[in-house]
Amino acid sequence: MVSQFYKLLGYSINEIPASLETFSNLVHPDDKEYTFKMVQRHFEKRVPFLVEYRLKHKSGKYKWFQGSGQATWDDDGKPMRMVGTIIDIDSRKLSEEAELKRAAELAEKNRELEEFTYVASHDLQEPVRTIASFADLFEQSYADKLDEEGRQYLQFIKGASMRSQQLIVDLLDYSRLGKSREMIQVNMNETIQDALVDLSVKIKEAKATIKVDDLPTIAGNATELRLLCQNLISNAIKFRKAEINPEIKISVHQNETGYQFSVSDNGIGIEEKYLDRIFVIFKRLHGKTEYEGTGIGLAHCKKIVELHHGRIWVESKVGVGSTFLFVIPSEIES
């Protein structure tokens, strides 16, 4: 151990004295208190000693090591000597530190991006609102002075400004998601019932039947979970086949990681090559005239599930139907 200790630190044997004092001088000041506390704990409570600390290499640079040790005690319980091992863990620690730094930088970039989305969409509201209201005024004052083609152009301007307004509202909602979050116990039966009440007109119009399993109570954010269910059920109704009434089934089963929920429909289905892409913001597979929408619903769903540390995906067959599945882990930190 002693010779290994010297070698790892770049010294030859006897170049520095083998003593507790030497060790104490070489330990990084930030690791000293903890390391010696752990030695003390080992002596007193006889719990295993295994600590990661930095030691000063002969080159002057600190390197990470993992030290473990075992003391022997005399009959009175006084520690006599300690033998141990030391392993160089510098490269593992450096890559762990780099990984943590990257994760922190990524979180910061995401925060900046969300802030930017919020500010940009917020500031875009005003000019778009101005275009919409002047298009209305223009129509009221001049529509009768325009020919057919002019009136059609005006309708295009009005339609486009209305869609821009809706996109901006969606974008603002998206960037607000997760901003203030209260995590509580959410009864998913009640969540689904609330979503169904909000969708009652659509359900009636489409003559949809919705079967719901008995659902659990889970830890989560009530508003976000309702929005998630509402988006998935609303899509299951919207992307129905023309010739049959929508049949939607909401199920759950528990596995070792958490609860896996599924929302299946007998709708138009999705081509395999699009199964991942539909969760991307503003990604739509159909024109605005075929099915209304802005393409943000599933991006909302993905963000909500990920805020709950879960995962969402879809299985589908064109012409048969789709099943959206999401897992919410049992243990969630807010």
Ligand code: ADP
């Ligand atoms: P939107 O509904 O506003 O178009 P979404 O983000 O909710 O936006 O959905 C993105 C796209 O995914 C939809 O335009 C549609 O093509 C497809 N999609 C979503 N849900 C279903 C479903 N249940 N069945 C078939 N296609 C679906």
